[in-house]
Amino acid sequence: MDNLIFEKVDNYIAELLAPEDKALTDTLDSIEREGIPSISVSAPQGKFLQVMALACNAKNILELGTLAGYSTIWLARTLPEDGKIITVEFDEHHAAVAQKNIDNAGLSAKVNIRIGKAIDILPQILANEEGPFDLVFIDADKPPYKEYFEYALQLSRPGTIIICDNVVRNGAILDENTTDERVQGVQRLNKFLSTCNKVTATIMQTVGAKEYDGMAIAIVK
Numbered sequence: 001m002d003n004l005i006f007e008k009v010d011n012y013i014a015e016l017l018a019p020e021d022k023a024l025t026d027t028l029d030s031i032e033r034e035g036i037p038s039i040s041v042s043a044p045q046g047k048f049l050q051v052m053a054l055a056c057n058a059k060n061i062l063e064l065g066t067l068a069g070y071s072t073i074w075l076a077r078t079l080p081e082d083g084k085i086i087t088v089e090f091d092e093h094h095a096a097v098a099q100k101n102i103d104n105a106g107l108s109a110k111v112n113i114r115i116g117k118a119i120d121i122l123p124q125i126l127a128n129e130e131g132p133f134d135l136v137f138i139d140a141d142k143p144p145y146k147e148y149f150e151y152a153l154q155l156s157r158p159g160t161i162i163i164c165d166n167v168v169r170n171g172a173i174l175d176e177n178t179t180d181e182r183v184q185g186v187q188r189l190n191k192f193l194s195t196c197n198k199v200t201a202t203i204m205q206t207v208g209a210k211e212y213d214g215m216a217i218a219i220v221k
């Protein structure tokens with residue numbers, strides 16, 4: 001079986017259950033136009049994030065890793081009138097493009113982009129008592145994934161859903177001798193999840209048009 005079947009099924013799911021409107025396709029166009037890496041979640045994954053946000057009645061969402069705002073838009077669309085999403089982005093160019101895409105989607109009132117390294121912004125969010133968050137989506141740089149998850153726990157309530165993207169990495173997580181810091185980062189997180197008694201967690205493998213990877217999904221007890 002080659003990746004073509006995964007791509008075709010991804011397109012089938014997207015057309016059926018996760019069609020993109022103009023604000024989302026404009027966002028993808030902006031990624032290409034602005035020379036930003038094409039590493040957003042897929043449309044079915046964006047819809048998955050929406051399903052999760054609705055499952056926990058999310059009113060307060062935290063995202064690490066905005067890129068051009070594609071996943072932010074999927075998530076923000078589930079929020080009630082007074083709902084908010086804080087999304088953290090290190091790269092100023094990505095953040096500026098994301099802001100335009102979020103404005104274009106009519107979501108400026110609900111989305112707050114924080115520019116800086118997540119490891120610096122998370123303690124500020126904690127100190128400012130901006131939690132608890134109902135859903136946390138971790139999709140920034142991989143080496144500190146465990147630290148990000150520990151902050152997410154501190155910013156949670158019982159029932160908070162924490163989702164971490166890219167934790168399978170084409171199966172590279174099986175390689176105990178890997179020297180890839182990104183793989184080592186998600187391995188540390190995955191191991192932590194196996195011993196953390198504060199959550200019930202699993203990892204779903206994901207295949208699709210872009211890659212073979214996986215998402216960790218944890219519910220805070």
Ligand SMILES: C[S@@+](CC[C@H](N)C(=O)[O-])C[C@H]1O[C@@H](n2cnc3c(N)ncnc32)[C@H](O)[C@@H]1O
Binds near residue numbers: 066069141
């Ligand atoms: C995989 S992309 C996010 C994709 C986005 N969630 C989506 O699906 O549309 C990762 C983003 O994290 C940002 N990033 C990398 N290191 C970071 C850090 N230390 N703190 C915050 N953001 C970071 C990158 O600049 C990039 O825009």
